Amino acid sequence: MRTVYVNGAYVPENEARVSVFDRGFLFADGIYEVAAVIGGKLIDFPAHLNRLHRSADELGLRVDASNEELLAIHRELISRNGISEGVVYMQMTRGVADRDFAYDTDSMEPTLVLFTQSRPLLETxxxxxxxxxxxxxxxxxxxxxxxxxxxxxxxxxxxxxxxxxxxxxxxxxxxxxxxxxxxxxxxxxxxxxxxxxxxxxxxxxxxxxxxxxxxxxxxxxxxxxxxxxxxxxxxxxxxxxxxxxxxxxxxxxxxxxxxxxxxxxxxxxxxxxxxxxxxxxxxx
CATH class of the missing domain: 3.20.10.10 (D-amino Acid Aminotransferase, subunit A, domain 2)
Known part of the structure; x- marks a missing residue:
């Protein structure tokens, strides 16, 4: 069973939970990145981080985790799940609030979820x-x-x-x-x-x-x-x-x-x- 990351915790995938009031679920108010893994290493990772920040800036979405923290989470998931070849999916949403079209980014805690997928990339x-x-x-x-x-x-x-x-x-x-x-x-x-x-x-x-x-x-x-x-x-x-x-x-x-x-x-x-x-x- 995979280990996934949800808001600061590494948990088994069947125990991962996100609120039904998360704006990613209610409004698709979120961004994501997918980084390839070859030989246990991340491909083009700095560029993925740059684009994540660009997407967040365009939506006025707060990014609380540092680049160093995001890299560490990626590496930990790769290690825990034994990924040699595959991808790491990272999703960040504006966070949880009662359903309303209007929002206050500063008052919400962004939701951060990551998981891995093991699959062939070089020979397909x-x-x-x-x-x-x-x-x-x-x-x-x-x-x-x-x-x-x-x-x-x-x-x-x-x-x-x-x-x-x-x-x-x-x-x-x-x-x-x-x-x-x-x-x-x-x-x-x-x-x-x-x-x-x-x-x-x-x-x-x-x-x-x-x-x-x-x-x-x-x-x-x-x-x-x-x-x-x-x-x-x-x-x-x-x-x-x-x-x-x-x-x-x-x-x-x-x-x-x-x-x-x-x-x-x-x-x-x-x-x-x-x-x-x-x-x-x-x-x-």
């Missing part, structure tokens, strides 16, 4: 075989750049993809791809340029996205941050997604249109290898 069916994608209309709220726990529509998009026989969905607004249901979206043009949508309120500033682009640029890979249509994506030489739990995931079809011969493309797999190699050098 997605990394070996690629994934199929379908396009779904993007009807999310206007602040997709904040990593909040209000994930109902991305969940529905993922389920729609599965109902259509695909692995996942890319969200499309005004004909242009924004991002995946839980990832950032990339295409590779015929002349080898990596294309991804520029940062804005329309997409999450992905930690893996940022790290991969930095590593790729250092090798001389050409990168263009611009919007691209779902039709351009179908005509691309390759496509892939990035996220903390997938790293670099090859896309082999979009809306039934096969890419890169129906198998992971060489540019994508090269980028995946680069990301894993470089991120492990910086693991915490």
């Amino acid at each position: 069916s997605t990394s070996k075989n690629g994934m199929s994608i379908v396009s779904v209309e993007d009807i999310r709220w206007g602040r997709c750049d904040i990593k909040t726990v209000q994930l109902l529509y991305p969940s529905m998009a993922k389920m729609e993809a599965r109902s259509r026989g695909a692995d996942d969905a890319w969200l499309v607004r005004d004909g242009m791809v924004t991002e995946g249901s839980s990832s950032n979206a990339f295409i590779v043009t015929g002349n080898g340029i990596i294309v991804t949508r520029p940062l804005s309120n329309a997409i999450l500033p992905g930690i893996t996205r940022s790290a991969l682009m930095s590593y790729a640029a250092a090798t001389g890979t050409r990168i263009a941050e611009r919007t691209f249509s779902i039709e351009e994506a179908k005509d691309a030489a390759e496509a892939f997604v990035t996220s903390a739990s997938v790293f670099v995931g090859p896309v082999i079809s979009i809306d039934g249109v096969e890419l890169s011969g129906g198998k992971p493309g060489p540019v994508t797999m090269g980028l995946r290898k680069t990301y894993i190699t470089e991120s492990l050098k910086r693991a915490n």
Whole structure:
């Protein structure tokens, strides 16, 4: 049985409790981060902390735990649960108060919950075989750049993809791809340029996205941050997604249109290898 962390205590998962008056439960008034673990070490952890603080600042949510304390909690959970490969999920909400749309952040104690999930990340069916994608209309709220726990529509998009026989969905607004249901979206043009949508309120500033682009640029890979249509994506030489739990995931079809011969493309797999190699050098 897993050990989880709830508001200062390490407890068995079946004893973990959060109030029914927690605003995360009542209003999705909370933020989260997911950090990958490889060899018992955290991947891109400082960047995850930076984004946690950015999300909190955007929502006016108080963060009481220091970065050092958050790192220590992550490491303790990894140790207690014997996680060699997997993820640590961290969620912070505004806290507990009687149900009211208005709130007083200063008078509430933020709720902090963390738990681990043990699962393969380096060798997966997605990394070996690629994934199929379908396009779904993007009807999310206007602040997709904040990593909040209000994930109902991305969940529905993922389920729609599965109902259509695909692995996942890319969200499309005004004909242009924004991002995946839980990832950032990339295409590779015929002349080898990596294309991804520029940062804005329309997409999450992905930690893996940022790290991969930095590593790729250092090798001389050409990168263009611009919007691209779902039709351009179908005509691309390759496509892939990035996220903390997938790293670099090859896309082999979009809306039934096969890419890169129906198998992971060489540019994508090269980028995946680069990301894993470089991120492990910086693991915490």
